[in-house]
Amino acid sequence: MSARVLVGVKRVIDYAVKIRVKPDNTGVVTDGVKHSMNPFCEIAVEEAVKLKEKKLIKEVVAVSCGPQQAQETIRTALAMGADRGIHVEVSGKDYDNLGPLQVSKILAALAKKEETSLIILGKQAIDDDCNQTGQMTAALLDWPQGTFASEVVLEGDKVKVIREIDGGLETVRLKMPAVITADLRLNTPRYATLPNIMKAKKKKIDVVKPGELGVDLTSHLEVLRVDEPPQRQAGMKVETVEELISRLKEAGRM
Amino acid sequence: MIYGMIYIIMGVISRAGTSVQFQSTLVVAEHTNDKLTPLTLNAISAARKLGDDVSCLVAGTGCAKVVEEVSKVLGVKKVLVAQHDAYRGLLPEELTPLILASQKQFQFTHICAGASAFGKNLLPRVAAKLDVAPLSDIIEIKSPDTFVRTIYAGNALSTVKCNDPVKVFTVRATSFEAAPVEGGSATKEEVTSSPVGVSEWIEQNLTKSDRPELTSAKVVVSGGRGLKSGDNFKLLYDLADKLNAAVGASRAAVDAGFVPNDLQVGQTGKIVAPELYIAVGISGAIQHLAGMKDSKTIVAINKDPEAPIFQVADYGLVADLFKAIPEMTEALKK
Numbered sequence: 192m193s194a195r196v197l198v199g200v201k202r203v204i205d206y207a208v209k210i211r212v213k214p215d216n217t218g219v220v221t222d223g224v225k226h227s228m229n230p231f232c233e234i235a236v237e238e239a240v241k242l243k244e245k246k247l248i249k250e251v252v253a254v255s256c257g258p259q260q261a262q263e264t265i266r267t268a269l270a271m272g273a274d275r276g277i278h279v280e281v282s283g284k285d286y287d288n289l290g291p292l293q294v295s296k297i298l299a300a301l302a303k304k305e306e307t308s309l310i311i312l313g314k315q316a317i318d319d320d321c322n323q324t325g326q327m328t329a330a331l332l333d334w335p336q337g338t339f340a341s342e343v344v345l346e347g348d349k350v351k352v353i354r355e356i357d358g359g360l361e362t363v364r365l366k367m368p369a370v371i372t373a374d375l376r377l378n379t380p381r382y383a384t385l386p387n388i389m390k391a392k393k394k395k396i397d398v399v400k401p402g403e404l405g406v407d408l409t410s411h412l413e414v415l416r417v418d419e420p421p422q423r424q425a426g427m428k429v430e431t432v433e434e435l436i437s438r439l440k441e442a443g444r445m
Numbered sequence: 446m447i448y449g450m451i452y453i454i455m456g457v458i459s460r461a462g463t464s465v466q467f468q469s470t471l472v473v474a475e476h477t478n479d480k481l482t483p484l485t486l487n488a489i490s491a492a493r494k495l496g497d498d499v500s501c502l503v504a505g506t507g508c509a510k511v512v513e514e515v516s517k518v519l520g521v522k523k524v525l526v527a528q529h530d531a532y533r534g535l536l537p538e539e540l541t542p543l544i545l546a547s548q549k550q551f552q553f554t555h556i557c558a559g560a561s562a563f564g565k566n567l568l569p570r571v572a573a574k575l576d577v578a579p580l581s582d583i584i585e586i587k588s589p590d591t592f593v594r595t596i597y598a599g600n601a602l603s604t605v606k607c608n609d610p611v612k613v614f615t616v617r618a619t620s621f622e623a624a625p626v627e628g629g630s631a632t633k634e635e636v637t638s639s640p641v642g643v644s645e646w647i648e649q650n651l652t653k654s655d656r657p658e659l660t661s662a663k664v665v666v667s668g669g670r671g672l673k674s675g676d677n678f679k680l681l682y683d684l685a686d687k688l689n690a691a692v693g694a695s696r697a698a699v700d701a702g703f704v705p706n707d708l709q710v711g712q713t714g715k716i717v718a719p720e721l722y723i724a725v726g727i728s729g730a731i732q733h734l735a736g737m738k739d740s741k742t743i744v745a746i747n748k749d750p751e752a753p754i755f756q757v758a759d760y761g762l763v764a765d766l767f768k769a770i771p772e773m774t775e776a777l778k779k
Contacts, residue, residue, distance in 0.1 A: 209731065210597045219601055231713075291569065292578040317712065319596055321581050323569035326537070330573035335538050335644040338566045341706070351647070356562040357660075357715070359707050362647040363536070375696070375713060376706055411608040412578045415591065418602045423738065426759040432772045435744065435762050442759075444664075444721040444742045445688070445777075 194248040194308040196239045200232040202264040203318040216416040231313025233380040234373040240272035247345045258282040269391035270383035276396035288410040295327035300404035314372040325372035335365035341376040468496035470555040474503045475563045476511040484559035484618035491616040493520045494586045504532045519628040525636045534646025537567045543638040560615035577609035584620040598712040598735035619718035662691035664721045669695035671726020675703040680770045687777040695727045711736035729754025
């Protein structure tokens with residue numbers, strides 16, 4: 192019962208928003224757009240809080256890297272049941288260049304500092320769609336990884352993970368400490384209740400700079416441009432099944 | 446001495462991105478010991494766009510058959526073979542040191558794999574060990590250091606230049622043709638690494654099906670919440686059988702327990718681009734469109750004329766699926 196879990200949470204544009212590419216093709220419009228916690232991160236937080244409720248772990252620490260607003264995302268995690276937060280403050284140009292490599296270096300440094308036995312992250316962020324940070328964090332720490340987890344069972348100093356793979360499911364057993372990334376089916380995240388949101392305001396968020404963790408944020412990736420994807424031609428409505436089949440036959444699709 | 450100078454000069458040119466002559470690429474093969482997974486062939490095609498020097502790593506517990514298969518693939522120059530019990534389940538903890546050892550020996554400029562659960566699990570781990578930033582799920586190679594990938598569930602295309610010494614990336618299979626499985630004659634070379642032993646593969650539970658594999662099928666019939674139950678998916682299976690199609694599903698259908706997770710098409714499921722995609726009882730949420738909007742022809746069958754799926758469908762039929770699908774299956778029997 193001495194284990195401490197680190198949960199990474201990312202603030203992203205809300206999943207329901209239809210994004211717009213900036214006219215100068217440098218990125219997508221984020222100003223004035225609704226942001227929320229990345230859905231996969233919510234699942235990671237829920238899993239960590241559930242492990243604590245089962246008294247299998249001692250403390251849940253929520254971490255987010257980014258500008259001041261990242262603290263709102265950490266507050267959400269605290270309201271869901273995380274014990275305390277760490278805000279790794281990154282802003283301006285550094286934030287524009289912040290990718291999975293930099294975030295994994297930060298998480299690995301924090302994992303060592305906080306004597307962590309488990310890191311739980313979402314499997315991917317719905318903005319960059321990278322699906323890299325968990326794997327890279329595990330690599331930097333030389334810890335095993337249980338990615339795309341749909342079930343997590345702590346077994347003493349090991350953790351059994353059922354993973355979602357292309358043809359079905361796969362079970363692996365990892366020596367702790369380990370890194371786990373959450374798939375959609377791992378759990379259903381709870382809603383933070385008003386009393387818990389109030390309580391979360393009293394919980395502590397430490398603010399640290401990447402430099403204090405010894406992490407260099409240099410990036411070797413350059414985004415040259417961001418474009419709208421090609422739009423599909425407007426289609427046609429057909430009236431009957433027969434018409435549909437004959438159109439598809441004409442088009443050589445059947 | 447003079448040759449050495451020329452090599453140095455050409456090396457500089459190649460690093461400046463004006464020549465593709467000195468690129469060498471390692472493709473990590475995905476397989477089931479018996480058979481090469483088809484998307485490895487798409488990854489090999491992507492690798493060939495970078496230059497002729499393409500090697501392929503086959504690791505496993507008993508992979509002689511796959512090694513033979515890969516050595517005949519057109520464009521593969523060398524097959525690196527690693528056979529050991531430690532590679533059971535192709536765990537990333539065991540494969541990463543093997544790839545690093547291969548990299549140390551052969552100094553590849555690019556390391557890639559298909560963007561499947563296997564490739565996504567493995568390559569970021571390799572990249573972190575090389576201290577480079579990987580690129581996920583690329584859809585185009587502009588030059589040896591410039592790639593295109595989608596972000597925000599396929600709603601934007603990002604062109605990225607990678608200035609790292611080794612480019613590590615996964616390839617979206619539907620964006621590159623499969624390499625021909627004949628015509629190649631690769632040499633073989635053994636590579637090894639020591640077992641790590643921090644993880645253990647226990648078992649796999651694969652969904653059994655006689656239908657074509659979802660990501661490479663020419664026709665896909667997908668069902669959503671509108672199917673109302675798992676039993677009703679039989680309507681789609683019957684239609685799929687008439688079309689020799691794979692069956693897919695929206696997240697709503699998976700979450701409701703109608704079908705297993707591995708049938709999910711979308712941002713967080715599988716990306717498909719068949720010749721014909723038939724969406725039945727699927728509204729067409731952003732996350733679903735991300736997985737199928739590059740299909741050549743899209744058909745939507747939905748009783749709600751306002752469903753967003755109709756905005757991307759080439760042919761839309763506003764109808765009750767419980768009538769339209771059996772009618773369609775019947776019509777195709779003739």
